[in-house]
Amino acid sequence: MNLEIIKLKQDVQTRWNSTFYMFERLLKVKAPLSATLSLIDSPPPNLNSTEWQILEDCVALLQPVEKISTVLSGESYPTQSIIIPLVRGLQSAIIKKRPSTEPGNHLQRSLLEIIDKRLGVYESNRTAAKATILDPRFKKNAFGTISTAENAVKYVLEELVQYQPVQGQTSERAIASTSEVSISNKADDSDIWEDFDRKISETVMHQTPISSASIVLRQYLDLPYLDRKQNPIHFWKQRENVYPTLCRMAYKYLCIPATSVPSERLFSKAGLLTNQRRNRLMPKKVDQILFLNSFCSEKRTY
Known part of the structure; x- marks a missing residue:
């Protein structure tokens, strides 16, 4: 045949x-x-x-x-x-x-x-839901219903609030900004911006962690979707300075493996590496060999 x-x-x-x-x-x-x-x-x-x-x-x-x-x-x-x-x-x-x-x-x-x-x-599941929302390829569109998508956004917002600066830190920055503006105005000998600068300072000083987190999350969700074949880690790497708090959350959840297979592969390799004929390898050497082997044995796409 x-x-x-x-x-x-x-x-x-x-x-x-x-x-x-x-x-x-x-x-x-x-x-x-x-x-x-x-x-x-x-x-x-x-x-x-x-x-x-x-x-x-x-x-x-x-x-x-x-x-x-x-x-x-x-x-x-x-x-x-x-x-x-x-x-x-x-x-x-x-x-x-x-x-x-x-x-x-x-x-x-x-x-x-x-x-x-x-x-x-x-x-x-909160962990899976947060990871999906923080993946710019999927966001809310990956969920089956609007309610589950909104719940996932709520989970992200609740944790994102904890990453926001406390009120005292925000106030200090606002005061420092106000002082700089005042000095600049005195130097210019002009008060035409005085009312505007005061409003901006008051807005910053009264901004709560919840409102700050909501603004950041809304801005991210309004961004165009990333192509499904692109790497979300690269997306966040390029925006670390724009969304520092959201970026920390993204790294936290996107790095979690979905299955135990990667760890099982590692244990299998360790079993092949250390046996009765190679039982004098120090633990540190075993770790180094396994680390190098993980990069040599498969093609890395990212």
């Missing part, structure tokens, strides 16, 4: 997506597998046409799950902020599928129920 020689894959209970990969590989080798089984003596039973159709339905339904699990397992880009939009996209992708078998329809219903039960709560 002049086909690429590939092996079948086995389902492994402890590995994510292994069932999907097994089904996908079976479909890929369907023709050569069926031909081979027809030529050998006492072959194991082959799948019938209905069973092959069930496999096709399963692969079509599980493919979106495999895609988002792969994306959420990444470690070279922010993943916490993409949980909510990916869950919404996963639900939409599965709903659009049209299985042709009853087991396929049952799998579709089961997947939607499980996703809603286990992942639907993320829109109400």
Whole structure:
């Protein structure tokens, strides 16, 4: 048949997506597998046409799950902020599928129920909601309802208030500014700006942390959306001087990994690095080797 020689894959209970990969590989080798089984003596039973159709339905339904699990397992880009939009996209992708078998329809219903039960709560999760709002690619548009989006904005505002300068610090800056204006006016021997400068000083002095935080957050939310393929960390890096308090919050939440996969990879590498034949490595050396290996073993996009 002049086909690429590939092996079948086995389902492994402890590995994510292994069932999907097994089904996908079976479909890929369907023709050569069926031909081979027809030529050998006492072959194991082959799948019938209905069973092959069930496999096709399963692969079509599980493919979106495999895609988002792969994306959420990444470690070279922010993943916490993409949980909510990916869950919404996963639900939409599965709903659009049209299985042709009853087991396929049952799998579709089961997947939607499980996703809603286990992942639907993320829109109400404060950490995930804050990360999504602070990602300039998504902001409020990633949420399923207006109420959950507004709640997420409220969560960000409540914490942002804590980053704002206290009243005393604001007043000191306002007084210093007023003094500078007064000195400048005296030097110019002119009082035509006196009323205006006084109003500005009073406005600054009476500005509360809540009002300051609200203004900053509103300005950010009104900015144009960042392209989905762009790096949100670069966005905040370029605006550290414009939104210093909001930037601190963004760094805090965008750096949280969505899954435990990155840490599990690190432990796996540590297990391969330190064994009975290399048990004299000092902990400091192990840390250094693992750190360097994390940059050498994979392509960094950011």
